[in-house]
Amino acid sequence: MSEKVIRQYRKYLKRRSYFLTALFVMLLITIYFALVSGSADIGIKSLTGLLLGNGTPLTSQIVVQIRMPRIAGAILGGTALAVSGAVIQSLLRNPLASPFTLGISGASAFGAAFAIIVLGAGNSYVGSNDVPVVNQPYLVTSSAFLWSLGSVAVILLLSKYRGATPEIIILSGIIISSLFGAGIAAMQYLADSVQLASIVFWTFGDLGRAAWKDTLILVIILVPVLVFFMYQRWNYKSLNSGDDYARSLGVNVTRVRLTGMVMASLATAVVVSFYGIIAFIGLVVPHIVRRIIGNDEHFLIPAAAVFGGVFLLLADTLARTIISPVILPVGILTSFIGAPLFLFLLIRGMEKSYWS
Amino acid sequence: MKITVQDIEFSYNGSPALQNVNTGIEKGDFVALVGPNGSGKSTLIKCLNGILKTRKGTVLIDEKPINAFTPGELAKEMAYVPQSENRKSALHVFDVILLGRKPYIYWKPTDHDLRITANIMKTLHLEDLAMRDVNKLSGGQQQTVFIARALAQEPDILLLDEPTANLDIKHQMEVLELLKEQADKGITVIIALHDINMAMRYANKIMMLKEGTLFASGGTEIITKENIEKLYDIKVHIIREHENIFVVPGKF
Numbered sequence: 001m002s003e004k005v006i007r008q009y010r011k012y013l014k015r016r017s018y019f020l021t022a023l024f025v026m027l028l029i030t031i032y033f034a035l036v037s038g039s040a041d042i043g044i045k046s047l048t049g050l051l052l053g054n055g056t057p058l059t060s061q062i063v064v065q066i067r068m069p070r071i072a073g074a075i076l077g078g079t080a081l082a083v084s085g086a087v088i089q090s091l092l093r094n095p096l097a098s099p100f101t102l103g104i105s106g107a108s109a110f111g112a113a114f115a116i117i118v119l120g121a122g123n124s125y126v127g128s129n130d131v132p133v134v135n136q137p138y139l140v141t142s143s144a145f146l147w148s149l150g151s152v153a154v155i156l157l158l159s160k161y162r163g164a165t166p167e168i169i170i171l172s173g174i175i176i177s178s179l180f181g182a183g184i185a186a187m188q189y190l191a192d193s194v195q196l197a198s199i200v201f202w203t204f205g206d207l208g209r210a211a212w213k214d215t216l217i218l219v220i221i222l223v224p225v226l227v228f229f230m231y232q233r234w235n236y237k238s239l240n241s242g243d244d245y246a247r248s249l250g251v252n253v254t255r256v257r258l259t260g261m262v263m264a265s266l267a268t269a270v271v272v273s274f275y276g277i278i279a280f281i282g283l284v285v286p287h288i289v290r291r292i293i294g295n296d297e298h299f300l301i302p303a304a305a306v307f308g309g310v311f312l313l314l315a316d317t318l319a320r321t322i323i324s325p326v327i328l329p330v331g332i333l334t335s336f337i338g339a340p341l342f343l344f345l346l347i348r349g350m351e352k353s354y355w356s
Numbered sequence: 357m358k359i360t361v362q363d364i365e366f367s368y369n370g371s372p373a374l375q376n377v378n379t380g381i382e383k384g385d386f387v388a389l390v391g392p393n394g395s396g397k398s399t400l401i402k403c404l405n406g407i408l409k410t411r412k413g414t415v416l417i418d419e420k421p422i423n424a425f426t427p428g429e430l431a432k433e434m435a436y437v438p439q440s441e442n443r444k445s446a447l448h449v450f451d452v453i454l455l456g457r458k459p460y461i462y463w464k465p466t467d468h469d470l471r472i473t474a475n476i477m478k479t480l481h482l483e484d485l486a487m488r489d490v491n492k493l494s495g496g497q498q499q500t501v502f503i504a505r506a507l508a509q510e511p512d513i514l515l516l517d518e519p520t521a522n523l524d525i526k527h528q529m530e531v532l533e534l535l536k537e538q539a540d541k542g543i544t545v546i547i548a549l550h551d552i553n554m555a556m557r558y559a560n561k562i563m564m565l566k567e568g569t570l571f572a573s574g575g576t577e578i579i580t581k582e583n584i585e586k587l588y589d590i591k592v593h594i595i596r597e598h599e600n601i602f603v604v605p606g607k608f
Contacts, residue, residue, distance in 0.1 A: 250431030
């Protein structure tokens, strides 16, 4: 009889892994669409030609130097933001939490702007495709990360006090966001025109800046963060049942929460420092995934990672083509999608259904 | 396992919640903690498993102080069933019970973990609920699931904070019978209870807490009119019928 229960459970695990596989297939299809969409007409023929080593130099230039780094950036950025959102929601037991709604993204953007204007990483010039380029990405990323830790500290201190409800945390996120928003505005006022151009880019996320050298840094930071989250997922599962219960399972609650928040803001900061604020991915993606496969962090974390990549890549491809030849910054598009959803969650009440 | 409580003291932000608590609990004891709301029952339970750090005094498990255990080691000795579980997210029953295997899981649950979970579900007749959402179960079923989760930890000591609080009398008895069986198997059961008659029926040791101090402890001989009236500040009658004693509230 007990064998039957184990079989049921294995079947459940299998269904979840089918879902993960389906997400990977979706990712591949999305990559293909992203490769062939755009103003330059590149179809499956020229792509296979390129793969076989006899593509034209122009196709090769467009695919390898423009579209592919952008695709890689979208996938990595979406993964980072979605996983961070999923983990932060579990850590704070708060369905409205995400890097954007807690102000972590805003703080990172301020940190990036701070590095350019004040720390002088801003020998930025207008690059070949009308996109500002920063010469010292490490300084910008470090500054974004350090400032994001500031907002994390505020949130953790607030949630330490009893009765810090999800609403209070979100309100404090709004306060943090508007504070750093004011900081960015002040920077813009002080900046010269070239610096101004590059700060403006931070306030609405855009993947147009994606280049191979950033991809490498993203991979170097994201892979350890993802492994760390996967390793911690049983701790996150325990936290879902309350702090006291998690402690009784031997979980060091304070350390798990602190390290998780720091890792999530590191992932967010590196994405924001390269691509600017891409809103709502960290909120929308985990919610969609939870709706489909439930709240088990065991699957939620990998599924949010893959689906985050799919979602941002899809959004960016749409942003590139929707009013072609104008290329919209993807951050504007994700805000258009995310804001109504956020509102929907608020109106319907977040205690309902899967967050009951 | 034997538990020795040596002179523990605990306070929440300066206001004392437990003072000078000394006691010894033997392996296989079924201990009921009784006392008015706010008397320190929950606090004592949380001090026993180290969720709360005592300001003074120690808790020894088989002569070894609990702070000499790593949190992971302690979780293999003691399991805790919280008073009310404020679950934010829904999981199915199998997953909830599997969570009790957490102290043994590193990367993912092994076949052994799954087998233990399934066996406990079988013992507690939860198999048919395996894939049901735990939030949608009845109060009695939920409580059984949480006890099953605690048993999945394979503990020597079970700590339960008012597990019968929201249950009707039949389900209260079912839960307590289940715990009694565990005590008979040699697991030490420590439970906070409000119902003194239930405590007398199932526990072999009763500890009365009043304002954070151990007011009285022992067998049913401590259930006297005087003790109960002092403990709760009410009037009661004690009715003796054969070997049974019943506490009945009297007129004020």
